Amino acid sequence: MRDELYQQTILEHNRSPRNFKKLEGATHVAEGYNPLCGDHLWVYMKVNAGGIIEEAAFEGSGCAISKASASMMTMALKGKTIAEANLLFDEFHKLAIGELKPDQQPNHLGKLTVFSGIWQYPARVKCAVLSWHTMHGALEKTKTVSTE
Amino acid sequence: MTNPYMSTFNIQKLRQDFPNLNIRVHGKPLVYLDNAATTLKPRCVIDAMNAYYVTGVANVHRGVHYLSEQATAAFEYSRQVVRQFLHSAKVHEIIFTKGATESLNLIAQSYGRHFLKKGDEIIISHMEHHSNIVPWQMLCQQAGCVLKVIPINDRGEIIFEEYLKLLSDKTKLVSLVWVSNSLGTVNPVKAVIEAAHKQGAVVVIDAAQAVTHTPINVQELDCDFLVFSGHKVFGPTGVGVLYGKEKWLEAMPPYQGGGDMIKSVTFAGTTYNVLPYKFEAGTPAIAEVIGLRSALEFFQTIGWEGMKQHKEEILDHGTRTLLSIDGVRIIGTAKDKTSIISFVVDGIHPHDLGTLVDQEGVAIRTGHHCTQPVMQRFGIPATARASLAFYNTKEELDILAAAVKKAQAVFKQ
Ligand SMILES: Cc1ncc(COP(=O)(O)O)c(C=O)c1O
Secondary structure: OOOOOOOHHHHHHHHOOOOEOOOOOOOEEEEEEEOOOOEEEEEEEEEOOOOEEEEEEEEEEOOHHHHHHHHHHHHHHOOOEHHHHHHHHHHHHHHHOOOOOOOOOOOOOHHHHHHOOHHHOHHHHHHHHHHHHHHHHHHOOOOEEEOO | OOOOOHHHOOHHHHHOOOHHHHOEEOOEEOEEOEOOOOOOOOHHHHHHHHHHHHHOOOOOOOOOOHHHHHHHHHHHHHHHHHHHHHOOOOHHHEEEEOOHHHHHHHHHHHHHHHHOOOOOEEEEEOOOOHHHOHHHHHHHHHHOOEEEEEOEOOOOOEOHHHHHHHOOOOEEEEEEEOEOOOOOEEOOHHHHHHHHHHOOOEEEEEOOOHHHOOOOOHHHHOOOEEEEEHHHOOOOOOOEEEEEOHHHHHHOOOOOOOOOOEEEEEOOEEEEOOOOHHHOOOOOOHHHHHHHHHHHHHHHHHOHHHHHHHHHHHHHHHHHHHHOOOOEEEEOOOOOEOOEEEEEEOOEOHHHHHHHHHOOOEEOEEEOOOOHHHHHHHOOOOEEEEEOOOOOOHHHHHHHHHHHHHHHHHHHO
């Protein structure tokens, strides 16, 4: 049996996504698009002079997985340095493709491990990673990110 | 009155011919409702392809040895069977390709680039599959033609008056899907063809979904070209058909160069082979062509009447059952419609729905179904789509409906 994908936390974030807004005065913005699903979102971040992400937000439309993932990501990013955000991106990506087992390997994922079963749903991996790739693109100053 | 054909339509017996219908998915019996993407294969198709590999493997049109002659005979016999299936006048009007997509590209690149000039107009509809959009866009870029699109109404039907307005003496080609894979709409192809011919335009019919819906007679239809894929009519992937009127095929340049398509090759110049070989460069998909023959023979033994009635019943049952669920809306409500139920559920993205019903063993497609302009027309990112074949049952549609309700319960948690 596969792990349950639609866990309470995911359903709850889908229903009431956090930081679901356009962020005025954002220093980093990127647009993410998954042509296969039609998932489409924007990620905003406000990075201060010290290189700390003061605020992160997103808006757009997509499935429950992409929305919950984006919502939880914006929460996780707050207060992180760019280096920490990039590390988290790397860990989340590995988690999503099943290369990082959170109960066996040290990591900084915290609540994001709710996505640890997603690798068992290969068609849905790109839903979970879309916002992360978009965030990564924003930090790298790539304007549009596509997960095709 | 009992329908004399109905007695021959024995669904339980027919289902036994499909080994795939016995598989289990996530511990549940498979409910396969993704027939517009590809159909399941009956045992006879699998056996025919195996037999070629086990007992008779050889190339075609090349050897004088026994096996090659056998393979060539089997390959050419398949062409006869396709000719009968489409009722074309001549067997060499049947060209084997990789599939509907390659057939459409062949027409665009060979007919289109040869006959269409700058400023000529091509008409397609708003409900085309990407494979009947992109090849024409490419041709327009190459040859400077202009693409015109017949709009569709809220039911998902082409607006015929608008089509007539688009037609002019600039129109050189009309390419239309017969049965829409995302809406189920059955287009009035006969009337479309007649109107186009009055303007002197040729007509291409994408019959990818129509082959399982209605008997086809290309001579009666009078279409100039017609295409379909083997894998959507219970045959293998990797083989498809292009039908073209002899006069066009004769006048068209080859699509690809290579072996089999030539009569003689010298460095001074090459003469091309006759039809149909001119368009069949290289070693073809021999086992697949043999499998396609078996699929068409199998399919034609079922009997259109009984099958049609059964498919109408399950479409009607599925539509009503889904509509009885709160929050379900059907996209594509054409008066003339077949086999396809595209739907959206309030508050649940189609992809989440697809994953959740898959847990119940139900295979549906979710997404844009390679028809992004249709999604744009209806202002939605995607739909869930149940697409039916004759082997589907009312009970399977009830399982789908129950799975949709279960998904709603998950999302209401
Ligand atoms: C209406 C229609 N046209 C064309 C195609 C393309 O067929 P293939 O991918 O087999 O070439 C499809 C397949 O999805 C289709 O449904």
